[in-house]
Structure formats: C-alpha cells, structure tokens
C-alpha cells in the first residue's frame with residue numbers, strides 16, 4: 378500500500394521526505410501502477426513532447442561540474458566554440474522544426490550570461506519563436522533582471538537543474554552553491570517563464586540522494602513544468618568517468634516517482650538514451666516519462682538518431698505532442 382494512497386494524484390508541494398522514501402520503496406509493479414494511473418489522469422499516455430538541443434556556446438566553462446565535458450578544468454578534447462550568431466541558430470531551429478521538434482533549447486557553457494551576451498540570445502529567442510517553436514534556454518545563473526529580459530524576448534522555458542541532493546551536491550560542484558541554483562529558479566519563476574528543472578542519476582549518489590532530489594523538486598511551489606531526468610553520460614577526462622553505472626530499474630523507479638510527485642509536469646527522458654535499450658525506454662514511458670530530447674546530438678555528446686526514435690515511437694504507438702499543448 379502506498380503512503381497516503383488516497384492523496385496520490387493530488388497536486389501538492391507539501392510532500393514529506395518520509396512519504397517520498399516510502400513511495401520509492403514500493404514493489405516495482407505497485408509503483409508503476411500508481412505512476413501510470415496518475416499519468417493517464419493528466420496526459421494522453423501515447424503523446425510525447427519532443428525537444429531539440431543546440432549548444433550555442435561550447436566549452437571553456439569556468440565551473441567545475443564533475444560530470445561536464447565543457448568545464449575548462451578537464452581535458453576532454455572538446456573544441457571550444459564562441460557564441461554562434463543568431464542567423465545560424467535560427468537556421469538550426471528551422472531544421473529541427475522540419476524534423477519534428479516542437480521545442481528548441483539553446484544551451485551555453487557559461488557560469489552566467491553577460492548582459493552583452495543576452496542581447497544576442499534575446500535575438501535568437503525571438504527568431505526561434507517566430508518559427509512557431511517553443512523556446513527554451515539554459516545559460517547558467519540568472520539575476521531577476523536578466524530573467525525578465527529573456528521573458529520579454531519571448532522565452533517560454535528556462536532549464537536550470539538542481540542536479541542532485543543538497544547533501545551530495547558538494548561532491549559534484551564547488552563553484553556555485555545549491556542556494557545559487559534555487560535563487561535562479563526563483564528568478565525564472567518570478568519573471569513568468571516556465572521552469573525546466575531536474576537532475577542527473579548515476580553520479581555515484583545513493584538512494585537517499587535521489588529521494589532527496591525528488592523531494593526538493595516536488596516541494597517547489599508550483600512544481601517545475603518540465604523535469605529532465607538525465608542519466609550520466611560518462612565522458613573521458615571528467616572526474617566522473619568510470620563511475621559504476623546505475624541499475625536501469627532504479628532509473629525507471631525515479632521516473633515513476635517524478636510522475637507521482639509532480640502529476641502535471643512533463644517528465645523528460647533526457648541525456649543517456651544512447652546507452653538505453655528500447656525496452657528500458659519503453660519502461661520509462663510506461664512509468665510516466667512523456668518528453669525526450671530528439672536529434673542526433675545533445676549539447677556535445679551523442680543522442681539516438683532520428684530514424685531509430687521514429688522506429689521506437691512506431692513500435693510503441695507513440696505520437697509527438699503538438700506544440701500548443703505542451704507545458
């Protein structure tokens with residue numbers, strides 16, 4: 378029996394850590410059944426939202442995130458690239474739309490954007506939006522003024538991940554604090570931009586860290602509109618290369634937990650799909666994942682090719698979600 382079973386499916390931000398822990402420990406079949414039942418109350422279970430990523434500024438990042446190939450501190454062989462010009466970005470967005478994406482997410486390897494950079498990003502955002510795509514950006518920490526600037530340019534979503542639990546966070550990043558991340562999320566929310574916030578699994582964290590991350594996300598009020606669940610992509614040269622891989626069943630459990638705790642959020646099966654079997658991805662969709670990154674590249678690393686994603690969608694009877702209905 379689930380904790381407070383009669384309250385499952387309610388939209389609430391007052392989850393206790395004990396409740397989240399108990400849900401996580403449910404037998405797999407019970408957990409998936411709750412997740413799938415809740416999923417069907419809020420979404421068409423055969424629709425999946427499709428986002429494409431583009432790295433608009435690559436590498437040479439001053440931060441020390443231990444998973445990241447773009448940090449200047451690790452030798453990963455990545456070529457640095459300065460900020461792309463707006464026309465090139467808009468062309469890439471046009472191609473992503475033609476290939477079936479409905480949201481275009483622009484990522485930059487910055488600690489935080491400079492005001493001068495924001496002029497260019499604002500131009501990209503308005504150009505991409507004019508194509509009829511939803512816009513998303515992930516540029517590092519933002520001040521409230523910067524967030525309002527992006528809102529005015531037409532930004533629909535801002536991605537800023539908590540990455541892991543507050544306790545484990547210090548093992549992964551030392552150059553910005555957990556509170557810095559919460560402050561950016563508050564600035565984004567206050568500016569009226571939809572929040573995209575999730576984390577990474579498989580960094581050597583333990584179950585209590587995964588439960589605590591989900592608890593922090595689910596006690597944000599309101600919940601993030603999008604919750605990306607990434608599996609660590611191990612990149613040679615980063616401190617986390619060689620970390621013991623996560624049990625795929627545990628990954629699916631976290632997807633189900635996100636679905637149960639945040640019933641209206643789009644839960645995105647994010648980085649790491651290249652190393653997942655079709656069967657594992659099918660389990661993730663069954664557990665309530667209803668969004669993916671689509672296109673042959675994430676930011677700097679690989680993603681499944683579009684033909685294999687079309688084949689997977691075909692086998693599962695999944696259709697891409699139309700743009701206007703996303704959230």
Ligand code: SAM
Pocket residue numbers: 438444445446484485486487488515516517518537538540576577607608609610611612648676
């Ligand atoms: N520099 C900005 C920042 O960190 O806020 C934006 C881009 S950053 C690459 C966006 C997110 O990508 C990170 O917060 C992290 O969750 C995810 N990410 C980066 N490298 C990853 C990896 N190797 N595997 C999985 N997720 C990763």
Ligand code: DTB
Pocket residue numbers: 430446484515536538575576605606607610647648675676677678679
């Ligand atoms: C998110 O949660 N995952 C995406 C997006 N937000 C920006 C990034 C994944 C990056 C994986 C490593 C890379 O390709 O550089």
Ligand code: SF4
Pocket residue numbers: 438439440441442445446447448485486487488517
């Ligand atoms: Fe920089 Fe973002 Fe990579 Fe951290 S995750 S090193 S902030 S690009």
